Amino acid sequence: MRVLDPDGCPPLEELVAQHVALPEARSGGRAFLRLNMIVSADGGSAVAGVSTGLGNTSDHAVFGALREGADCVLVGMATVVAEQYRAPTTEGLQIYVVTSKNDISGDPELFASGRATLVLPESAGPVPAGVPELRVGKSRVDLAQALEALPGKVVMAEGGPTVAGALVSAGLVDEYFLTVAPRVVGGDSGRVVRGPDADPTPWSLQHGFVDDDGFLFLRYGRSSAATGGA
Template sequence: MNAAIDRLWPHPAAQIDDDTILATYEFPPGAWLRMNFVSSIDGAATRDGRSGGLGGDADRRVFELLRRQADVILVGAGTVRAEEYGAMRLQDDAVAWRLVRGMPEHPVFALVSGSLDLDPDSAVFTDAPRRPIIYTVGTAPLDRREALAAVADVVDTGVEALDPNAVRADLVSRGLLRVHSEGGPGLFGSFTAAGAVDEMCLTLASSLEAGNARRISHSAQAAPTDMDVAAVLKGERELLLRYVRSEA
């Protein structure tokens, strides 16, 4: 049974269904990049090293629904390893939803890795329903590049540092306009600093974590970015917040 979710703003409604949630988070026309994260009240991005430990049933419900709208799921390699990602395969109901709307059964999985520290024999690649993309830099090790090129498109988007806007441009050139990113903090920070983030979906978990967990966004430079509240939802023990960039 789905976790109960109420919409508090705009247009308050109790126990909204999946279609209403999807409409609340609908991508606008054109190219759009969304970040999706969970955080504790005191700002921790993880519990025991994983973000999955923070989110509850409502977070997991929205997490799965947001994926079904996307053309591509963008994730940093560190998050792929820490959260133990497998192949980017959606559940049967999500596949059916996409097919009715003329979309491919599954979104493309795009990974970001400057070092190419990824295992070409992992299920991320061997069980992929669509060929993944790996965004890297020109200085990445040649041997890893060659091994991964057998199972994914390996694309340079910078010489020593990855250019987030070059990543976006390449995705657009492939017709992958609706980008849903699941982090991690380094990727989020770099994309924010580059002005490449249009939307932020944040689950605020009802917990205090203390400890030394990182924030959801990290970069070498500050990049203040004004955001507007677009929606507020509530699960049993968490708030689900949608923000869009003020000038977007």
């Protein structure tokens, strides 16, 4: 039994660094996958169609630190379009966008930057000139194959709930970072991980802290993968 202790707390920057520290032992043979999501206190995943309304400064710090420690981002096309993704400021970071088709019209600016790779199935049509692509799976993207195509890389999955659900149910998530925002937002945005049933075996809480605004930051690991953090 433990309590979250508000005394003797290091500064935010230090806490965030501890929170996102990469474990030394990582999955071999495929990318190491860290899923990061934010949820409202009533289980919502978005406000007015975007998750940006849920976060705060500390959440941005955790998000930024996770990106800094990653080689690639993996994200669904619906999130890219809803949140109008831009070329990442982190040097060398590539955004891998999961989609079933070759349509980049929802966010042409991101794809024009050359910093976004379309992850699409073999059945999809040819991608526009200059847009990098990764083809995995026949009529749907095979996410396991996508991660196998990125061996040794650290991949940060940024959702949305559909992609998160597919990754979780396929057992591909090595670490799960969850921010619980002290907001009760109502609406019908639904859960942050959505899709087929997943293995209900408990995860291991590796690290956690509460910031001055009452945002709760949790880091869970699979027992075989997570060794760092707290």
